[in-house]
Amino acid sequence: MQQPEHQEQSAVVPKKRSKLRGALRASLFLLAAVVIAAGSFAFYALMPGPRVEVSHSRVFISKGASVEEIGDLLESAGLLDSDPRFLLLTRILGVASRLPAGEFILDTNQNPVDLLNQLVDAKPVQHQLTVVEGLTMEEIAELFAAAGWIDKDRFLALAGDPATITAFGLDGIASLEGYLFPDTYQLIKPSPGEGKILARLVNRALEVYGSLDFGNADLSRHQVFTLASIVEKETGMADERPVIASVFHNRLRKRMKLQSDPTVIYGIDGFNGPLTKKDLKTPTPYNTYSINGLPPGPICSPGRDSLQAVLTPADTNYLYFVSKNDGSHYFSASLGEHNRAVRKYQR
Secondary structure (H helix, E strand, O other), X not given: OHHHHHHHHHHHHHHHHHHHHHHHHHHHHHHHHHXXXXXXXXXXXXXXXXXXXXXXXXXXXXXXXXXXXHHHHHHHOOOOOOOOHXXXXXXXXXXXXXXXXXXXXXXXXXXXXXXXXXXXHOOOOOEEEEOOOOOOHHHHHHHHHHOOOOOHHHHHHHHOOHHHHHHOOOOOOOOOXXXXXXXXXXXXXXXXXXXXHHHHHHHHHHHHHXXXXXXXXXXXXXXXXXHHHHHHHHOOOHHXXXXXXXXXHHHHHOOOOOOOHHHHHHOOOOOOOOOOHHHHHOOOOOOOOOOOOOOOOOOOOOOHHHHHHHHOOOOOOOOEEEEXXXXXXXXXXXXXXXXXXXXXXXX
């Protein structure tokens, strides 16, 4: 009776061993799969991307771009090979929510880990745009529009909007002509928009104005900007500006007309020159041959030197000046001397 029982137990043992071996094989297979997957992922994460000859590549990431879209952009820029593991890598590194928007210059031929770390810490590319002295508001708008930073019409509409003007504390003026300060501006993409760019130019003008030596000037701020814009247009020579300013101050004190050609030109729509006697006799709010005193506002954006020249003009008795055709001017205190200079230099 014991022999059959012994045979039944022997049959059970191999079955248990078979299950253990199966479980072990499955565990080993799973472990091998994990090791292979981990190795493959590590290989992807630490091996350099596409081999290219250039050392840097420029990429623009728009605001709100998804991680997948950023991966596509990096691939298009030759910085990454297309791989679904990119998304997982950003999660593992904890940078998925920290990838910035903007324009960046990134190193090529680096592995995805280093590339992502560089992108997280990267500073946006800065673009310089220089506004030179003497440009009108429309010319400045064209400059920014040509570089792709603004829409010209929206910019000019804002510059003439009463609410916008009031927000800058410049009540009582028709537009921001003259208050868009000539300087070199650093800009980063995407564009901050017309309103913020306009604010930078105006705030810079007011900041510079507030830093000047006011001397004994008895003009209002708007009058200073207006007269400085005329000085800016009359000469490109820095050492002449205080003398030019003195001529206009002397004329204002004597209640003489300013008789400045640039103001006449500004008041003529579509002027393409040359200036004629008819132009000088055509009344406009800016024709200082026909109006008394200053025109209603600036005719361009004056720089720091012209603003300072108006606030602290040279001490002269000059009332006239004429171009010597070499960029400089001849100054006179009397009409007779001025007429002789005109005959000499303007033949």
